[in-house]
Amino acid sequence: MALGALLGAPAAMAEEHAPASATAPATPPAAPAAASHHAAPACSEPKPACAMTVNPAFDSKGALWVAFAVGKTVYVASSTDGGKSFSAPATIATIADGVIDSHGDARPKIVPLADGALLASYTTRPDKQMIGTIFTARSTDGGKSFSAPQALLNEGGQRFETFVVTPKGRIYAGWLDKTNMLKAKAEGKEFEGSGVAFGWSDDHGQTFQGKKILLDHACECCRMSSALDKDGQPVFVWRQVFEGNxxxxxxxxxxxxxxxxxxxxxxxxxWAINSCPHHGPGMTIDANGVWHVVWFTKGKNRQGLFYAQSRDGGKSFSNPEKFGDDAKAPGHPVAIATKGRLYRVWKEFDGTTTSIASQTSRDGGKSWSAPRVIAETADASDHPELVANKNAAYLSWVTHKEGYRLIPLPRDDKSASVK
Structure with a gap:
């Protein structure tokens, strides 16, 4: 499909001009349990339980690593007991001005590498502005210390980074980049959204090459998701702004x-909307090379949470399949594939309790188990994150009341329960 033919609408409203109520989010912004974008931190200690968002990843030895921010400091910590306890956190950076992206779709990241090194990233931006700078830092001593952070780019404005590591060790990075938008604005021209940019590293994240915007007009405040295809190449999914907003x-x-x-x-x-949904998609790719995508929409043709798959490398996708309980404002879906299992997980809110629901497929997404609640809270919470270790998959979730939880996803329907 030719990308250029899909684009060319007038400029969209900037993220800071898109109040949550105008974008019809999946969860009511006024409810404490659902206010994961703007809730105050639960506490101020440097530990995952005090963070608004947590990004998890397992290393090759089975240790769980998490990246998170508390206040104006970014930390990394590890756990060898399934998230019940964590090591003393290592500080990545403390900023003097502005804010650290650490809410909803935007959060610090941690990427364990095959040689034992760790790559961490985070984004800073001026307060109440959405023009960011992505920084990366590395650890070669088991997470005890990290190198001085380096900006991925020194101009433009970047956010929502995502990383994919190939079997040969190349690290691909994707992010949303406002360089072309800022240039157009300086020339008095209209420009919609952000560019979609990519780069790669062959030296374990010390430097990134080939940094380039390959496509313009991505929705500027929805996360990108990524996965490794069967042939070892990275695949990315994002919300794009097509003609007519x-x-x-x-x-x-x-x-x-x-x-x-x-x-x-x-x-x-x-979905024609002159503002930003703050609601990015989720993606996973199974061992057969099938692309699985989950997303939220309030479009003219369909509304709610949907799932589709592609068996031909993105040339075509199956008819969208609806999931989630519309009476409970479902949102923020994610997906993950492990050996013999495919999972989709999402967030719901019934007016009092925020819950995480899960479904399992054993046939590559052709059929799914009945939805089951695997976690819940009566207070503010992060969006769900999924992480795999060997053939097991886990929900990673931080809430104000319960703190950080790493919950195994069920291998069978009977083992699914609230924790």
Whole structure:
């Protein structure tokens, strides 16, 4: 599919001009249990339980690593007992001015590498502005200390980074980049959204090469998601702004040289909105190379949470399948594939309790188990994150009341329960 033919609408409203109520989010912003974007931190100690967001990853030895921010400091810590306790946190950086992206779709990241090194990232931006700078830092001593953070780029404005590590150790990075938007604005021209940019590292994250915007007009405040395809190349999915301010999703594979994208539109939801949904998609790819995408929409053609898959490398996608309970404002879906299992997980709110619901598929997404609640809280909470270790999958979730929890996803329907 030709990308250029899909684009070309007038400028969209900036993120700071898009109040939550105007974007019709999946969870009511006034409810304490659902206010994960703007809730005050639960506490101020440097530990995952005090963070508004937590990003998890397992290393090759089975240790759980988490990246998080408390106040104006970014930390990394590890756990060897399933998240019940954590090591003393290592400080990545403390900023003097501005804020650290650590809410909802935006959060610090941690990437364990095969040689034992760790790559951490975070984004800073001026308060009440959405023009950010992505920084990366590395640890080569088991997470005890990290190198001085380096800016991924020194101009433009970048946010919502995501990383994919190939079997050969190359690290691909994708992010949303406002460089072209700022140039257009300086020239008095209209420009919609952000660019979709990519780069790669062959030296374990010390430097990134080939940093380039390959496509313009991505929705500027929804996260990108990524996964590794069967052939070892990275695939990315994001909310794209199509002609007429239609904010639907696009999935594409990045070529080995980082120069081209190959993929297609996930669905024609036809969500015309002159503001930003703050609601990015989720993606996973199974061992057979099938792309699985989950997302939220309030489009003319469909509304709610949906799932689709592609068996031809993004050239076409299956008819969107609806899931989630509309009476409980479902939102923020994520997906993960492990050996013999495919999971989709999302957040719901019934007016009092926020819950995390889960479904399992044993046939590659053709059929799914009945939804089951696997965690809940009566207070503010983060969006759900999924992480895998060997053949097991886990929900990673931090809430004000319960703190940080790492919950195994069920291998069978009977083992699913609230924890």
């Amino acid at each position: 239609i904010r639907d999703h696009y999935a594409a594979k990045l070529s080995a040289d980082g120069a081209t994208l190959t993929g297609g539109r996930v669905s024609d939801d036809n």
